[in-house]
Amino acid sequence: MNEIILITLAVLSTTVQVVLLVIFSIITGWFLAYGSIKSKIFENIYIIFIEIFESVPVITFFPIVLIIFITRIGGPLGTQIATDFLVFTAVVWNIWMGEYQAFKTVPNEMVEVTENSKFGLFSKLRYLYIPFSVPRIAANLFPSVSDGFFYITVSEVFTVGIHSYQTFGVGSVLDTFVADANLHAIYTTLIILGIFIIGIILILREFSKYAVSKYTLDTDTPVLKRGRLNLRETTRVFAALSKNPLSRLSKYYKYRETENHEEKYEKKQKKKKYYKYIYAAIGILVLILILYESISLILSVKISTWDILFSKTGYLLYGLGYDYLRVLTILLVSMLIAIFLGYYLAVNKKAELFGIPIIQTLSAYPAPIYFPFLFILTEPYIISVFGGFTNELYVLSLGFVSTFYYVLYSFWMGVKAMPGEYWEITRNLKLGFFKKMRKVILPSTFPYLISGISSTINSAWGGLMIGEYWPDIYGTHTLEVHTGLMKTIDLATANGQIALAAWGSLIFGIVVAIYSVIFTRRMMDVAQKKYVAEEGIYSS
Amino acid sequence: MDANLKNQTISTAILEAENINFSYDNGYKVFENINIEANSGKFIAIIGPSGIGKSTLLRLLGGFLKPDSGTVKLMGKPIYEPIPEVALIHQSIVTFPWMTAEENVMLSMKTKSMSHDEMIKKARDSLSRVGLDGFEDLYPKEMSGGMRQRVAIARAFAADPYVFLMDEPFAHLDELTAEGLRQDIYNILFSGETPLKSVIMVSHNLTEVLELADEIYILNNIPASVVGKVEVAMKRPRNPRSDEFNSNLDMLYGYLTPPRKR
Structure with missing residues (x-):
């Protein structure tokens, strides 16, 4: 294969992996953050989990990652998952923490507006929580992408004992060029990687500007456009001149005749409780799994x-x-x-x-x-x-x-x-x-x-x-x-x-x-x- | 609102709170036996010393908070949770910055079975009703405080509520804008072009209260209870410089002594 095409594909592969893992982190983070604001048990487990892993450098997980993915799954799939997991753990914590903080700080008044309109889980996420989290995600994208590139390039080739593992990407391609002392290819790789990174940085900068201008709650921006105010000179007397009395009347009775509200409320409360229980159960399950894995690992030694x-x-x-x-x-x-x-x-x-x-x-x-x-x-x-x-x-x-x-x-x-x-x-x-x-x-x-x-x-x-x-x-x-x-x-x-x-x-x-x-x-x-x-x- | 319905329901409670008791999670008792009745066609104001729990009461009336005991009913049916028929308008101006004025208003129709075109039409009608014709595509950041509060009111209107709960809706506006908006809003509220039947507003601005309200509930004491109810018989439009207005104002001030523990 042509060297430049090979290098471009390798850089593209690495870039796509980083970008996909960042996107995956963002999407999972929304649901986890929502779980945290809905269930206190889930929140406690989740936050302890994030805080510990955020403060422990990602590279130190690598031996454990290797044990799990390479020795248990094995083959190219195990290697690929090990690399992706390592990069995922590099990019995910600050994105998850940022989303959690954003969800926790959504103004209560905005939540009340969505409650007033009886929004469900997905509507609340779509119209309120997700847009509200965009500026924090944008702020965390720079370090996440940087960390992602840093760790993916070192994890594409690694050695455990007598075994060497590698996945396709700029790190592994560069490793081959270095072994062959192919200087021309090495410089080309560095330049192509540089071009990709500059492109990503430019995109991220534009995205950050867009996110801040559109999604932040700053309300002090000066008025850009003013126009004619068309205020109606109507009074309460107009109440007697309503255009469509029947439709209003039917609406009034429609409301009065709706099913038993108490039952409906009870049903909804039960549904809400189910969500709470589900999130709490997930949190406890994760905790049990971690404890189980830790104990079985300790006992296996x-x-x-x-x-x-x-x-x-x-x-x-x-x-x-x-x-x-x-x-x-x-x-x-x-x-x-x-x-x-x-x-x-x-x-x-x-x-x-x-x-x-x-x-x-x-x-x-x-x-x-x-x-x-x-x-x-x-x-x-x-x-x-x-x-x-x-x-x-x-x-x-x-x-x-x-x-x-x-x-x-x-x-x-x-x-x-x-x-x-x-x-x-x-x-x-x-x-x-x-x-x-x-x-x-x-x-x-x-x-x-x-x-x-x-x-x-x-x-x-x-x-x-x-x-x-x-x-x-x-x-x-x-x-x-x-x-x-x-x-x-x-x-x-x-x-x-x-x-x-x-x-x-x-x-x-x-x-x-x-x-x-x-x-x-x-x-x-x-x-x-x-x-x-x-x-x-x-x-x- | 149609005239027949209005006539039929005069003196019928649209929203009523019966024997509401409420404590915060820390055990602090906020309300004791609160009874409030908002009848059709009435603008109700709730006043009280600072920190008495006016905003909390409004949230109890809207189903956002659950009372320890007592019930809130909308046209005879108990309310257990927030519903679009009882719309809350906040003290801080709540618009969604990532949505245009039109999209903000459409938000309150998202859970209704309406086509996109119907939603747009209704959103435009609502914006037009609050005087924002031609501003549909502006983002909140491109609007003044008064315009944004109009968007919030248009959003509430678009849900076809029977009752408006207004939590000091003019507090964040300068006096000139607030004055203009108060008059406009009052006219719009009872124009008869919406299903709206009653408004309950909490405010610490007694001039504003006297300008707008038909009935005033006065909260005081710790825990708070209704210590008085005033029917405002002054003709409209009310002139804040008139002697009658000022004597009413003095009377209201008299009620607002610092709360005392019972």
């Missing part, structure tokens, strides 16, 4: 294996400590850049006009695709300067390029959303840059910063997972760090030690969930209580 796993727990936690230091470094560098660059973009219109689309495109361009080429180009120079610290630096860099956009983008949005009065005060008081930053900008963008920091941390783990142990990054060269939990999980997966990989993932998941409860949520609460200026948290 031999006691001797447990002994080995427990004995390695200390080492795994030590590796996790190392990884937290890496994440902290990535975060600090990202914040430093975000604060200066984000501020510059927010106050400089020309820079913003070009800068933001470039940043959005770069964020959607999957780092695992282009990073090996950066590595090849720069390694000789980096080694000469950093020596033994080179691999560490590359891993930190991969974590950084995978993630710094989130905090930058959030901070930029925060500065843009600052009330005009704040700017006037800073001018009035003639505050210098650093004073302005410390006293006004950082506090008022705090909710955005926390939101960005949270996303940056979550995504940094993905970069570390790929970078800490990257066999054959080019030729036979392997990029790896000395110590790190992500490296241990990677190695265990590659060597077929699924139990160890899953144990590492579980420990990691627990620590991240605790961290999320202790730190992220508290900071979010502080941000909401103390620093929120015009709904910063939700907008970001």
